[in-house]
Amino acid sequence: MIEICKSMSEISVDHFLDLDNDNPFMKYDFLWSLESSGCVSDAFGWAPNHLIEKNEQGLITCFTPAYLKYNSIGEYIFDHAWVDFYNKVNIKYFPKLLVAIPFTPIRSCKFLTKSNVVNGKEKSIKAIKSLLDMHDISSAHINFIEDPEIGILQDNNFIKRNSKQFIWDNQNYKNFDEFLHSLNARKRKMINKERKSLHSDGINFDRVEGQNITSEQLDNFFKHYLDTCNRKWGNAYLNKIFFENLVDKMPDNLLLIIAKKNGNTIASSLHLHNDHTLYGRYWGASGFYKFLHYELCYYQAIEYAIEKRMKTIESGAGGSHKISRGYKPTLTYSAHFFQNQQIHNIVSEFIEKEGEYINKEVDYLSSFNPFKKTGGLND
Numbered sequence: 001m002i003e004i005c006k007s008m009s010e011i012s013v014d015h016f017l018d019l020d021n022d023n024p025f026m027k028y029d030f031l032w033s034l035e036s037s038g039c040v041s042d043a044f045g046w047a048p049n050h051l052i053e054k055n056e057q058g059l060i061t062c063f064t065p066a067y068l069k070y071n072s073i074g075e076y077i078f079d080h081a082w083v084d085f086y087n088k089v090n091i092k093y094f095p096k097l098l099v100a101i102p103f104t105p106i107r108s109c110k111f112l113t114k115s116n117v118v119n120g121k122e123k124s125i126k127a128i129k130s131l132l133d134m135h136d137i138s139s140a141h142i143n144f145i146e147d148p149e150i151g152i153l154q155d156n157n158f159i160k161r162n163s164k165q166f167i168w169d170n171q172n173y174k175n176f177d178e179f180l181h182s183l184n185a186r187k188r189k190m191i192n193k194e195r196k197s198l199h200s201d202g203i204n205f206d207r208v209e210g211q212n213i214t215s216e217q218l219d220n221f222f223k224h225y226l227d228t229c230n231r232k233w234g235n236a237y238l239n240k241i242f243f244e245n246l247v248d249k250m251p252d253n254l255l256l257i258i259a260k261k262n263g264n265t266i267a268s269s270l271h272l273h274n275d276h277t278l279y280g281r282y283w284g285a286s287g288f289y290k291f292l293h294y295e296l297c298y299y300q301a302i303e304y305a306i307e308k309r310m311k312t313i314e315s316g317a318g319g320s321h322k323i324s325r326g327y328k329p330t331l332t333y334s335a336h337f338f339q340n341q342q343i344h345n346i347v348s349e350f351i352e353k354e355g356e357y358i359n360k361e362v363d364y365l366s367s368f369n370p371f372k373k374t375g376g377l378n379d
Helices: 028-036 080-088 120-135 147-155 176-181 185-200 215-232 240-249 292-307 320-325 341-366
Strands: 002-005 046-048 050-054 060-064 066-069 096-099 139-145 159-169 203-209 254-261 264-273 277-285 312-314 328-338
Touching: 002 120, 028 240, 050 120, 060 120, 080 341, 096 120, 120 139, 120 147, 120 328, 139 147, 147 159, 147 328, 159 292, 159 320, 159 341, 176 185, 176 292, 185 203, 185 292, 185 320, 203 292, 215 240, 215 254, 215 264, 215 277, 254 292, 264 292, 277 292, 292 312, 292 320, 320 328, 328 341
Parallel strands: 096 139, 277 312
Antiparallel strands: 002 050, 046 066, 050 060, 066 096, 139 328, 159 312, 159 328, 203 254, 254 264, 264 277
């Protein structure tokens, strides 16, 4: 039986914990924090319509974070061209149904199931398509999906769309110096120069685990996060209550990296993690300091990941500048279904051509990888 929940508060935390998941962004507390802080709500175009499947005992066997969207803000998979097309042919595009983690361009399974449940994902996908029929919703979109779910969605006539991100992979490095030595000489020199420049400017760094984050440190982080968002993008999606919730509910999944000069905090970055992946998500600075972003968001993160023997760092959207710092261009995927069959076919053709371009772009960007060439002379 599939039910729709209008908020995370309607869902039992204990039942949720029985689902297979180690991604911090798909945890109950993360999704609840987005809603309870007011960052995700009808007022901001995110109307929660979470899908849960229950067994005969009333226990949750599948959960899907779903939202009726009345805009395309905070998604990181861009559909503005589709909105324009719908407007031109005088067909209503909004609301659409979005399965995603709000404001979070991170790969994850979006259909959480219990390990002993058969066809739980399939049932939820079919339920999504039924919802479109029942409520006259234009389309359904599942963003930043993991590989195991792509095939199931395609089997249900969803169109796979390619995007790209930049991912750092730990090649069992013993320390940061060993990682540096894996790079060609020019990139090693560049990174050493950037790090030495910050040290010469008297800037030092502290890494604080979630359990030890103080109110003052969080205040400083949020002030810098807000200033940077307002300066670069015009507004911040997330408020202080959200971050306070994370520190309170998810300390074991948090890492705060702090930059100081003359004893004063000048910048901070907040990362989430599980045992194998570090996720770079939020940062801010009191002003412009050359190379500071690279150290705070990349080099400190790499050092931490190596120390903790993590396999991967995902740093979110954008940034070809990450390549020269060891982050590899990597394909990511979303899936899309349109109620109007003619539009579905048109978009499918568009996505196929777009995918060919993105595949070529990833291949091209990969040619700039900074690592030593096997048997080469560039070390």
